[in-house]
Amino acid sequence: MNHNDIYARLKELRIELPPSGAPAAAYVMAADSGKLVYLSGHIAKKNGFAWSGKLGATMTTEEGRMAARSVAIDLLATLHAHIGDLNHVRRIVRLVSMVNSTPDFTEQHLVTNGASELFNEIFGDAGRHARSAFGVIQIPLGACVELELCAEVE
C-alpha cells in the first residue's frame, strides 16, 4: 500500500463513502474536460433526503459546518464513482459554496471550512483549493448548503 493511499486515509478518518447519488434533474453529476472534472452542485443530505435548514435561523454555524463536511464526503463519493480511483486526484482546484442564509448571517466562510478542512485532511497539499463562499436566499429542496467542485485528475 502506498503511503499516500487515499482510501487508507479515509479509513483512518473513519469516513465511509456513501453510494454515489443520482442527479435530481436533467444533468449529470460529473463532466470532464481535459484533465478537469467538474462536479455538479451537491446539496446537503441527511438519511437520503435534503438536509433542510437556513443558517442564521434554524441552524448554528457548527451544524452548517457538519453539513458542509457531509457534502464534501458526497462529492468524494461522486468523484470516486466517476474516475474509479481517488489516488488519481492531482489537485482539488476550486470549490464554490452556496450557504442558505438569512440576511444577518455572515459566517459562510466558517460553514464552508467543514468541507475545505476535510479536503486538506484527506489530500494534504493536493487538497488546498481556491474557493468562493456566499449566502443565498434558497437552495433546491430547501437544503442548507450546496457545494460545487472542480478537480484535476491524472
Place this chain on the structure above:
Amino acid sequence: MNHNDIYARLKELRIELPPSGAPAAAYVMAADSGKLVYLSGHIAKKNGFAWSGKLGATMTTEEGRMAARSVAIDLLATLHAHIGDLNHVRRIVRLVSMVNSTPDFTEQHLVTNGASELFNEIFGDAGRHARSAFGVIQIPLGACVELELCAEVE
C-alpha cells in the same frame, strides 16, 4: 447534411436562434481559453427587454422553466456567433443557474431543467453537463433567471 447536424436539429425543434446579444456592461459575451469557451451570465429576456420576475412570488415554476429555456437559446445564439458553427461543440461542460427567488421557493432545479433539457435534446450525449442551481435575492435588471455556461469546442 450530417445526421448530427445541430442546425437541422434546431429546425426540427422549431427553434430559431435570435441575433446574438450585446453585453449590458464592460465585459464580453464569450471568452476562450484553450478548448473551453466561457459564456457570460445571460439574463432572461422577453421582447428584447429583461424578463423580470421572482419565483415564489410573481412567476410559477413552469414559467421559470420557459424563461430558462429561452436563456438557453440565447446562449446557443452567442455560442454560434462566437465559434461560427455549433457542430464544433464537443461538450456542454458546465451550467450555472441563478434563479431570482423568494426565501420560500425551493424548485430552482426544476426551473433550470428548462435549459438542461434543451441542451440534451439538441446535443444528445454531448449536451449532458454538470450544473449548479440556486436561488438568488436579485439579478441585474430584475430578470427572473440568469444562466452561465462553459462549453468545450473542437
Place this chain on the structure above:
Amino acid sequence: MNHNDIYARLKELRIELPPSGAPAAAYVMAADSGKLVYLSGHIAKKNGFAWSGKLGATMTTEEGRMAARSVAIDLLATLHAHIGDLNHVRRIVRLVSMVNSTPDFTEQHLVTNGASELFNEIFGDAGRHARSAFGVIQIPLGACVELELCAEVE
C-alpha cells in the same frame, strides 16, 4: 521597458498594489491548473477590514462600484504574488461577482463594472472577460461585494 508593461500602466493609473491578503479560512488564495489560475472569492476590504454594506440599503451603486474596483486591485495583488509578473497574464478569462443586495436592488451589473473597467484599462484586449453578476443575500463578514476570477497565464 515594454510598451505593454503592466506595472507602468498601474503607475499611470496611480494604482499601488497592496500586500497580498491571507485566506480567512482553510483554503488558498490561488490554485493553478494548466495555464489557468483560479483565484478565490475576494471580499471588499477597507483599512484591512471587511467593507461591510448592502446595496439598496446602506450603499449607493457608485459606492458599490468603488468597492468592486478595490477588490479588483486586491485580485491583481494576489495574482502578482502568485505568478510573480503580471506581464505573463495572457487573458482575464472569467469574473464572478456576488453583490450583497436587498430584494429591490437591480444594478449588480453597474456595481461590477468597477472591476471590469479596471481590467480593461490595465490589460486592454487581454482584460476583456466573460462574467456573471448577481445579488446575494449575504457575504462572509458582511462585505458588500465578493469577486472571483480566473486568468490564463503564459
